[in-house]
Amino acid sequence: MANSRENFDEIIKRNLNLEQLKIFNRIYYGREDHCEVKLKESTMTSSKDNNFEVSAYSFTAAKEGRKPRIVKLGLVQHSIVLTTDKPIKEQRDAVFNKIEKIIETAASEGVNIICLQETWPMPFFLCTGEKEEWAGFAESASEGPSTKFLSNLAKKFNMVIVSPILEDDNGTWWNTAVVIDENGRYLGKHRKNHLPSVGSFSETSFYAPGDTGHPVFETKFARIAVNICYGRHHALNWMMFALNGADVVFNPSATVAEFGESFWGIEARNAAIANSYFTCSINRVGTEKFTRKDGSEVSRSFYGSSYATAPNGCRTPSLSRDKDGLLIIEVDINLCRQAKDIWGFNMTSRLDMYAKELN
Numbered sequence: 339m340a341n342s343r344e345n346f347d348e349i350i351k352r353n354l355n356l357e358q359l360k361i362f363n364r365i366y367y368g369r370e371d372h373c374e375v376k377l378k379e380s381t382m383t384s385s386k387d388n389n390f391e392v393s394a395y396s397f398t399a400a401k402e403g404r405k406p407r408i409v410k411l412g413l414v415q416h417s418i419v420l421t422t423d424k425p426i427k428e429q430r431d432a433v434f435n436k437i438e439k440i441i442e443t444a445a446s447e448g449v450n451i452i453c454l455q456e457t458w459p460m461p462f463f464l465c466t467g468e469k470e471e472w473a474g475f476a477e478s479a480s481e482g483p484s485t486k487f488l489s490n491l492a493k494k495f496n497m498v499i500v501s502p503i504l505e506d507d508n509g510t511w512w513n514t515a516v517v518i519d520e521n522g523r524y525l526g527k528h529r530k531n532h533l534p535s536v537g538s539f540s541e542t543s544f545y546a547p548g549d550t551g552h553p554v555f556e557t558k559f560a561r562i563a564v565n566i567c568y569g570r571h572h573a574l575n576w577m578m579f580a581l582n583g584a585d586v587v588f589n590p591s592a593t594v595a596e597f598g599e600s601f602w603g604i605e606a607r608n609a610a611i612a613n614s615y616f617t618c619s620i621n622r623v624g625t626e627k628f629t630r631k632d633g634s635e636v637s638r639s640f641y642g643s644s645y646a647t648a649p650n651g652c653r654t655p656s657l658s659r660d661k662d663g664l665l666i667i668e669v670d671i672n673l674c675r676q677a678k679d680i681w682g683f684n685m686t687s688r689l690d691m692y693a694k695e696l697n
């Protein structure tokens with residue numbers, strides 16, 4: 339019997355024999371073998387001691403005239419640590435401690451670029467409908483506590499870090515992903531373009547729709563972009579990052595089962611195929627409980643299931659639905675160009691025709 343916390347990949351693996359599994363993997367994941375990468379003993383120890391799951395897969399490209407461009411990407415999903423009634427600084431510091439250990443482990447595996455989940459240093463308090471109580475979590479993109487904390491780690495580990503936070507810019511809030519380069523310098527930011535106003539996800543009353551367009555950040559390791567959470571439902575949002583040259587697009591999210599868990603494995607994967615780049619889908623885990631000022635209670639449970647897709651459509655299995663996790667993918671960036679050459683989606687895109695109709 340399937341237990342409701344188990345993810346799809348586990349259920350399939352448990353129920354098929356080896357031959358069936360190969361067929362399933364070929365059709366569903368795009369390849370028979372997941373191409374798992376062996377992790378260090380010390381990584382397994384850290385994962386056990388610090389209670390997070392870790393797995394790694396590779397996506398190779400065909401041999402060609404150019405040298406392989408191998409990059410290791412890390413995706414992190416995690417729960418909050420303290421209950422949401424604790425002082426804000428304590429809550430944030432507790433998450434910092436947890437994340438530091440995961441980033442250290444990723445660094446020991448040679449991860450070059452890591453991305454955290456949407457508004458990673460805080461509980462996703464928007465479901466309370468309250469704002470002032472939580473203002474302490476809003477911070478400056480370039481020099482807030484999260485950027486300072488991660489800048490030190492980025493420099494120490496020669497790692498690019500994508501840090502999705504709640505940004506406070508002179509009293510206006512934004513849902514923002516900060517990009518920190520491998521020297522620990524603030525490289526830039528992207529503000530969430532599409533804000534949900536669906537059910538208990540009503541973000542429009544908290545912050546403004548993004549005004550940063552579709553930036554692609556030229557890092558030492560790859561050209562990266564960030565499509566924040568609800569932006570994954572918008573095909574054109576994904577497309578614009580491709581037009582601006584992204585090799586990898588991260589999708590840091592905070593989403594719950596009632597809100598389209600069945601879309602989760604489709605949208606970012608489709609974007610990777612349609613746009614010939616890698617996509618990295620990251621979702622929070624755990625249940626977050628809140629007591630409002632009037633004493634009423636509200637809670638949200640996130641389903642994790644972070645995964646990655648290559649430009650040829652092959653994907654990794656997901657991380658767990660309820661545990662902290664680090665997913666590492668070793669990719670050859672040449673695969674982006676190879677997928678473009680095979681499929682010609684760029685060449686056949688007819689953007690001029692759409693531009694006329696949209697006008």
Ligand SMILES: NC(=O)NCCC(=O)O
Pocket residue numbers: 456534539566567568569591592593594597598
């Ligand atoms: N954080 C966020 O945009 N959530 C909206 C729900 C969803 O798109 O899954």
